[in-house]
Each structure stands twice: as C-alpha cells, then as structure tokens.
Amino acid sequence: LGVSILTALEFxxxxxxxxxxxxxxxxxxxxxxxxxxxxxVLLHLGDIGARCAHGTNPISSTPEAMAFIAFLLGAGYxxxxxxxxxxxxxxxxxxxxxxxxxxARVVPAEEATPEMGTLxxxxxxxxxxGVAIFFIAAxxxxxxxxxxxxxxxKQFDRVxxxxxxxxxxxxxxxxxxxxxxxxxxxxxxxxxxWIARLGVLRTATALRPEYLLAxxxxxxxxxxIGARIGGGWRxxxxxxxxLGGFGGTVLVLLVYFLRHAA
Amino acid sequence: xxGKAPATIDVxxxxxxxxxxxxxxxxxxxxxxDQLDSTLxxxxxxxxxxxxxxxxxxxxxxxxxxxxxxxxALRAATSDLARRAGMLEAEIEPHLYTRMExxxxxxxxxxxxxxxxxxxxxxxxxxxxxxTFDTAARVGTSGSVLNQCAQGASRVARRVRxxxxxxxxxxxxxxxxxxxxxxxxxxxxGKQVLVVGAGKMSDLAARALRSQGATLIITNRTRxxxxxxxxxxxxxxxxxxxxxxxxxxxxxxxxxTGAQRPVLTLDLLAKVQKVRRHRQxxxxxxxxxxxxxxxxxxxxxVYVADIDNLQELAAHHLKGRQNEAMQAEAIVExxxxxxxxxxxxxxxxxxxxxxxxxxLGVAHGEADKLLAGLSHLAEKDRKAILAFADGLAKKLxxxxxxxxxxxxxxxxxxxxxxxKLYDLQPAEPLSETEPAVDVDAPVAASKASGGGGSS
Numbered sequence: 001l002g003v004s005i006l007t008a009l010e011f012x013x014x015x016x017x018x019x020x021x022x023x024x025x026x027x028x029x030x031x032x033x034x035x036x037x038x039x040x041v042l043l044h045l046g047d048i049g050a051r052c053a054h055g056t057n058p059i060s061s062t063p064e065a066m067a068f069i070a071f072l073l074g075a076g077y078x079x080x081x082x083x084x085x086x087x088x089x090x091x092x093x094x095x096x097x098x099x100x101x102x103x104a105r106v107v108p109a110e111e112a113t114p115e116m117g118t119l120x121x122x123x124x125x126x127x128x129x130g131v132a133i134f135f136i137a138a139x140x141x142x143x144x145x146x147x148x149x150x151x152x153x154k155q156f157d158r159v160x161x162x163x164x165x166x167x168x169x170x171x172x173x174x175x176x177x178x179x180x181x182x183x184x185x186x187x188x189x190x191x192x193x194w195i196a197r198l199g200v201l202r203t204a205t206a207l208r209p210e211y212l213l214a215x216x217x218x219x220x221x222x223x224x225i226g227a228r229i230g231g232g233w234r235x236x237x238x239x240x241x242x243l244g245g246f247g248g249t250v251l252v253l254l255v256y257f258l259r260h261a262a
Numbered sequence: 263x264x265g266k267a268p269a270t271i272d273v274x275x276x277x278x279x280x281x282x283x284x285x286x287x288x289x290x291x292x293x294x295x296d297q298l299d300s301t302l303x304x305x306x307x308x309x310x311x312x313x314x315x316x317x318x319x320x321x322x323x324x325x326x327x328x329x330x331x332x333x334x335a336l337r338a339a340t341s342d343l344a345r346r347a348g349m350l351e352a353e354i355e356p357h358l359y360t361r362m363e364x365x366x367x368x369x370x371x372x373x374x375x376x377x378x379x380x381x382x383x384x385x386x387x388x389x390x391x392x393x394t395f396d397t398a399a400r401v402g403t404s405g406s407v408l409n410q411c412a413q414g415a416s417r418v419a420r421r422v423r424x425x426x427x428x429x430x431x432x433x434x435x436x437x438x439x440x441x442x443x444x445x446x447x448x449x450x451x452g453k454q455v456l457v458v459g460a461g462k463m464s465d466l467a468a469r470a471l472r473s474q475g476a477t478l479i480i481t482n483r484t485r486x487x488x489x490x491x492x493x494x495x496x497x498x499x500x501x502x503x504x505x506x507x508x509x510x511x512x513x514x515x516x517x518x519t520g521a522q523r524p525v526l527t528l529d530l531l532a533k534v535q536k537v538r539r540h541r542q543x544x545x546x547x548x549x550x551x552x553x554x555x556x557x558x559x560x561x562x563x564v565y566v567a568d569i570d571n572l573q574e575l576a577a578h579h580l581k582g583r584q585n586e587a588m589q590a591e592a593i594v595e596x597x598x599x600x601x602x603x604x605x606x607x608x609x610x611x612x613x614x615x616x617x618x619x620x621x622l623g624v625a626h627g628e629a630d631k632l633l634a635g636l637s638h639l640a641e642k643d644r645k646a647i648l649a650f651a652d653g654l655a656k657k658l659x660x661x662x663x664x665x666x667x668x669x670x671x672x673x674x675x676x677x678x679x680x681x682k683l684y685d686l687q688p689a690e691p692l693s694e695t696e697p698a699v700d701v702d703a704p705v706a707a708s709k710a711s712g713g714g715g716s717s
Contacts, residue, residue, distance in 0.1 A: 084448070085448075147445070151445055151446075151565050152560070152565060154566070154567065154571055156442055156445070156567065156571055156574075156575050157574070157575055157578050159445055160441055160442055160444070160445055160575065161430075161431060161441065161444075163445055164448075165444060165445060165446055165447050165448035166445065166446050166447075166542060167446060167447050167448060167542065168448040231539070232539030232540070232541070233539075233540075234539075234540070234541065234542075235540060235541075235542055235562070235563055236562060236563075237540070237562070
C-alpha cells in the first residue's frame with residue numbers, strides 16, 4: 001500500500017513536533033514544538049480535505065475515524081495549549097497523534113459497510129469525537145501523574161517553571177471527561193440501535209468483544225464522573241481512573257486491529 | 263576590528279562596590295537622596311571634570327565623569343569622596359577602583375546588565391542606572407558623552423535580558439517558594455494561604471502570594487504576634503487552637519514556627535485531608551527545626567517542600583544564571599566594541615571639519631598677508647594667488663582626509679594625534695540623540711562603500 005507524499009509529510013511533521021516537545025524538557029522553547037504541530041495539523045487537514053474530495057469521508061471506516069481522532073487530538077491540544085500553557089503535555093499529545101495516525105494509515109481500509117445509513121454515520125462520528133476528547137483527557141492525566149510523582153519525590157527542579165500547574169491539568173481533564181461522556185453515551189446508544197437495525201445480533205458471530213469493551217469503557221467514565229461530582233475525587237485517583245477508562249478505548253481499537261490483521 | 267580598537271573616550275569611573283568595600287564603608291560614602299543634586303553640582307566643579315553622574319545604590323557608589331585630564335579629576339574626586347565620608351584618603355583608597363576610557367564604558371555596561379551585581383541578573387539595577395543619568399541630565403551635570411554612554415548601557419542591558427535567560431529563574435528563598443507554588447496552582451486568585459507561625463521568614467513569601475491575588479490567613483501560638491503580622495502583610499487571624507479548621511480551608515501553607523516538635527504531624531494531615539476530600543495542599547516548611555513531620559509518604563494530595571528544597575532550587579537557579587552570565591559577557595563585549603566604533607565614527611566628522619578650517623584658514627590668511635603688500639597686482643593676478651593658496655592647502659589636506667575616512671576604528675588614534683598636533687577644538691558631534699550604531703554615518707556618507715572595517 002503506497003503512502004502518499006502528503007501523508008509522508010504529515011508523519012514527518014508530527015514526528016518533528018514530538019521531538020521538539022520532548023526537547024522542551026531539555027531546554028528547547030515551546031514555540032518550536034507548537035509551530036511543528038501547527039504545520040502537522042494543517043497538513044493533516046489538507047489530507048482529510050483531499051480524501052473527502054475523493055469521496056472518502058473521515059468517518060466512513062474505523063481507520064479513517066482513527067486518523068480523524070489524531071487530527072482532533074492534535075488540533076484540540078494546540079488550541080488548549082494557547083490558553084492554558086500546557087507545554088509539558090505536548091510531549092505526550094504529539095507522539096499519541098503520530099502513533100494513531102500511523103496505525104490508521106498503515107492498516108488497509110476495509111470496504112465500506114453496505115448499510116451505513118444516518119444512524120451508522122451518527123454513531124461513528126460521535127464515537128470518534130468522544131474518543132478524541134477522552135484521548136486528550138488521558139494525555140492530561142498522564143502528565144498529571146508524571147508531575148505528581150516528581151513533586152511528591154521533591155524533584156522540584158525538574159518541573160518548576162516547565163510543568164503545567166496540577167490544578168489546571170486536573171480541571172481540564174475533568175472537563176474533557178464531562179464533555180466527552182455524553183457524546184460517547186449517545187454514540188453507544190446509536191451504535192446499539194444501528195446494530196439492532198442491521199439485525200446482526202441475531203447471528204452468533206456478531207457479538208464481538210469490542211461491543212462489551214466499549215460498554216466497560218463507558219461504565220468506567222460514568223464511575224469517574226460520579227466520583228468527581230459525588231465523592232470529590234480528584235487529582236491522582238481521578239487521573240488513574242481516566243487512564244483506566246481510556247485503556248478500555250485502546251483495547252477496543254486493538255481488538256479491531258487484531259481481528260482485521262487475522 | 264582585529265583585536266585592538268585604539269579608540270579613546272574621555273570617560274572615567276571611580277567607585278566602591280560590594281566587591282571592594284564592606285557595607286560599613288559603603289554606607290559612609292553613599293549620598294543621601296536629598297543631597298544628590300547638590301553633590302552632583304559640587305562634583306561638576308572639580309578641576310578637570312566636564313560631565314559627571316553619580317550611581318548610588320546599596321551595593322555601590324560610583325562617579326562617572328568625562329574629563330580631558332583624568333589624573334587631576336580622579337585625584338580631586340577621591341579627596342572629595344573622602345571629605346564627604348569624613349575619612350582620610352588613605353582609608354578609602356584601598357577600596358576604590360578606577361576604570362578609564364573603553365574599560366569605563368565596559369564597566370558601566372556590565373553594571374547595567376546586572377553582571378556586576380551581588381545577585382547576578384537582579385532586575386533593579388538597570389532602573390537605578392537610568393535614574394542616575396536622568397538625575398545628572400536634570401541637574402545639568404551631564405552632556406552628550408555621558409548621555410550616549412547611558413543610552414548604550416540601557417541598550418546592552420535590554421539585549422542581555424532578552425537574549426539570555428539570566429533573570430528567568432528566581433534565586434531568593436521567598437520567590438522560589440512562590441515559584442514552587444505555581445507547580446500546583448495556575449492562578450493564585452481566590453487561593454487561601456495559611457501562614458503558620460509569625461516568623462519573619464514567612465513575610466516575603468506571604469506578601470508575594472498576596473500581591474498575586476491570594477488571601478492570607480495567619481495563625482500563631484501567641485495571638486498578639488499573629489495580629490501584628492496580619493496587620494503588616496494584610497490578612498485575617500485564625501485561632502491557633504483550631505489549626506485543623508484553618509488547614510481545611512488552605513491551599514498553600516507557609517510554616518515557620520519556632521516549635522521544637524513538628525506542628526503539622528502526619529496524623530493531623532491525614533485527618534485534614536479526609537475533611538478536604540484529598541484536595542491538594544502545598545506545605546512550604548521554612549522552619550528550623552521543621553514544622554512538617556518528615557515522611558516518605560504523605561497523605562494523598564499533600565505536597566511538601568522544606569527549607570533544603572528551597573535552597574537547593576535557589577542554588578540551582580543561581581548556577582544557571584552564572585552559565586547565562588558568560589553569554590551575557592560576550593554580549594557586553596560585543597556592544598562595547600560597537601559603541602566604541604560608533605563613538606569613533608562620530609569624532610571623525612567634527613575633527614576633519616576643524617582640521618580643514620584650520621589649514622584653509624592658515625592658507626587664506628597667508629595669501630591675504632602677501633596680497634596686502636602687493637597692491638600693484640591686477641585683479642586677475644590676485645585671484646591666481648588666492649587660488650594657488652587654496653589649491654595648495656586642499657592638496658595637502660587630501661591625503662590625510664582620505665586616510666581618516668578609510669577606517670573608522672583605526673582613525674581614532676590619528677584623530678587624537680591630529681587634535682594634539684594642531685591643537686584642534688572640534689565642535690561636539692551633532693548626532694547625540696540618535697541610537698548611535700552606524701560607524702560611517704558622520705563622514706563617509708558620501709562614499710558608497712567607505713571603510714567601516716569589519717563591523
């Protein structure tokens with residue numbers, strides 16, 4: 001499968017952004033990484049536009065949707081970093097977008113499901129956006145845990161002046177989860193309706209593991225939101241729970257890929 | 263300009279600083295604010311002094327003067343300083359340093375860039391330097407030379423500030439404490455800072471946090487001292503007996519009690535964190551012995567920094583500044599060279615003009631004298647003689663003029679020689695208000711690719 005020049009440039013730009021953001025911890029300026037990521041996101045937007053022009057819309061299949069998630073992740077992080085000074089999170093956001101994009105582009109696209117319908121498209125669109133938002137929450141949670149560990153170990157010189165305030169990370173992650181959750185909920189409901197309409201549930205092979213996993217993920221985030229609001233959970237515990245919920249999402253994608261690779 | 267730039271500028275500096283004199287001497291030499299103007303006026307009257315400014319901070323007292331007779335001026339200034347301090351010259355002389363010409367300019371640039379400061383990179387000095395020269399200008403003791411030096415100094419200081427990270431990280435304990443708190447809170451507005459113990463150490467940090475929007479709660483075993491601190495830094499007092507209640511509200515704690523045993527025990531913190539539902543709390547412990555019970559593992563949400571952590575970070579930042587200072591020194595050196603080149607360039611124009619008018623004046627004078635005795639000559643012949651004198655003078659001027667225009671840096675020594683040989687008194691350069699960079703500007707403007715050398 002050939003990778004177009006545009007895609008190769010995209011990979012390059014995301015990789016460069018990842019390196020520059022990692023370099024931030026070695027004293028590079030944030031601007032460098034931000035600029036590279038901006039270029040990457042622009043290229044990516046152009047790529048998505050080109051694919052649309054060829055009749056492949058960004059939510060027509062799982063790989064396309066994953067590439068779209070990578071785009072939303074990159075663009076979302078970029079916007080958030082302008083407002084909140086999240087330089088340290090860039091070292092996670094940029095590589096995450098890169099890995100996601102490479103996976104999406106290297107795996108061959110499946111033939112479009114015959115009966116997508118409005119319900120199918122709604123489901124994939126909402127699931128894509130939901131996962132992208134959870135992805136950002138997970139990136140913030142990882143950064144939170146990193147910094148938390150260094151601060152608890154009193155390695156102040158590593159974080160001070162470079163990191164993002166813990167309360168900002170915590171608040172933004174909580175915010176992402178509260179926004180992503182309703183979107184993801186509707187995605188699951190529409191997904192279930194879609195499957196029911198297709199009638200595939202009647203055949204035994206159709207009860208795939210990712211359906212269950214998706215539900216587990218949803219449940220984890222539901223618990224997290226409940227704990228944040230009702231139990232006053234925040235900080236480290238909330239970060240771990242966010243990662244747990246997000247781990248479910250990653251598993252869903254992995255199961256999908258394993259099944260398609262087979 | 264390979265190596266030597268033999269330019270001279272008639273600036274001298276005489277002074278004492280934290281490097282050469284103890285505070286006891288510095289405070290004697292320091293000039294009180296309301297006597298500054300009169301002191302300047304008196305200094306300006308010293309023999310040999312053309313312009314003068316006085317830099318007067320808690321770490322240094324320095325006289326910047328423009329003089330064509332440095333020895334006399336320096337001697338006069340030294341005895342004046344001694345007289346003012348009520349000391350003998352011999353007592354202060356070992357602590358005095360002097361710099362002349364290029365070195366004096368470099369000294370000023372280093373001082374303004376905070377490279378000569380006690381805490382390298384501290385931000386106040388540039389303002390103090392500016393005030394120094396503003397005052398001199400207001401009183402009328404400074405002129406174009408010192409003004410150009412002052413402009414050069416602020417330019418260098420700004421460049422050092424923007425091109426190095428010399429002032430990026432704080433090095434004082436209180437500002438390091440604030441910096442650490444920023445790891446936890448993006449914004450101090452509406453945050454509650456609990457000050458436990460009314461020690462002097464907590465003053466600065468508490469004030470800094472308050473100025474950034476935090477509210478202060480103060481608690482102390484002795485109520486009166488808590489009231490006193492609250493009045494001083496602006497905060498409310500909380501009952502000492504209800505320490506857990508105060509902790510429950512706090513986001514940041516600054517602890518500096520004189521207690522022998524930890525006041526903030528693990529037990530207490532665990533209980534408080536339960537009430538707080540593990541909301542994060544940052545404890546800054548600057549007491550000795552420590553106020554926070556030492557532990558490897560604090561309850562969830564509790565973060566602690568003790569005095570060692572603060573000092574380590576301050577030392578770490580100071581080391582960083584020293585690395586940046588090397589870069590800054592290079593910038594200063596570069597700027598001094600540019601300044602001196604520009605200075606030389608500005609001297610050429612007026613000197614050349616003075617030289618020309620001197621030579622032409624002599625030629626025309628002699629021709630007039632000659633013609634006075636030759637009244638029988640026809641008008642045509644008189645004109646020929648005048649033209650001859652004029653032409654001869656211009657021919658003689660041509661080569662030296664070309665040589666002077668050729669290389670601005672090299673020209674300075676020739677200009678000096680020229681001034682001395684012909685006793686020239688060139689007018690002040692006109693371009694004193696412009697930022698002064700272009701070496702070629704005053705004379706070589708007519709020449710397309712003039713000298714300038716390597717700039």
